Amino acid sequence: MWSEIGPDRQQDIEVDGYRVVAYEFGDGDETVLCLNGGPGLPCDYLREAHSCLKNHGYRVVAFDQLGTGKSDRPDLPGLWTMERYVGEVDTVRRAMGLDRVHLLGHSWGGWLGIEVALHHPGAIKSLILENTVADMPHLIQELQRLRAALGHETVAMMQRHEAMGSLDHPAYQAAITLLNYRHVCRLDDWPAPVKRSLEDWNMGPYVALQGPNEFLYTGLLKDWDRTADLPAIRVPCLITTGLHDELTPACAMRMKQGLPQAELHVFPNSSHMPFYEEPQAYYPVLLDFLDRQRQRGRG
Known part of the structure; x- marks a missing residue:
């Protein structure tokens, strides 16, 4: 259901003295504000996978986070903090006149x-947590389990290159490539919007906050854990994950246990991108949740 058709509207927004570019699809009275993964990725892959929601009466908004896509790209490592990104989201929301x-x-x-x-x-109004976590130390444990499935010799090889700092070695990169095809996107040919985002990846914020790849967390957020604070999020929540997701179903279940109003859906034939890997199952789940929230608001 994804489309490479361009946005209906595009807007430049000033954030912290820099230009951030936002994109809109549709003009419904209910807005879905999309926050893409990365960090450091342009929003193309998530924006184009969810632009179809405009055909169901929703206004869809996404934006290139500072340092990515068409937004400004300052080379200032001090900008890559969770606090600044939270402020950026609120600035974009207000600048675009979005309510809840x-x-x-x-x-x-x-x-x-x-x-x-x-x-x-x-x-x-509601929170949709897709292929994500609230507890980074738990995720790191899960990633070790996924890596272990490659076998003892491969794990030892990866640990040796990580210790030596030789992450560009072909053997190490081959292991990461295999893990990506198992746990990031299981399609043989990755969709064009995914390729476009990955080809324009700004590794500055990614390395600063997360680490050098999807299976090694060394950045500022490696100890981030909001599990104890989840009960304070009292809006309805939809949690989605893939059975083979790098951010595993166990991580998703930990979020569900902490959120007061959460429902969880695991897509059996997906890893990290069910909207591309299993769209025939993904979109009905998402639309059912959104439509129930819309009806609840009108009730």
């Missing part, structure tokens, strides 16, 4: 979405 939104965060965007919901609860 359905906040949809994928991967890193889900970490950010949790922080936004905690800091700006009045801005959120």
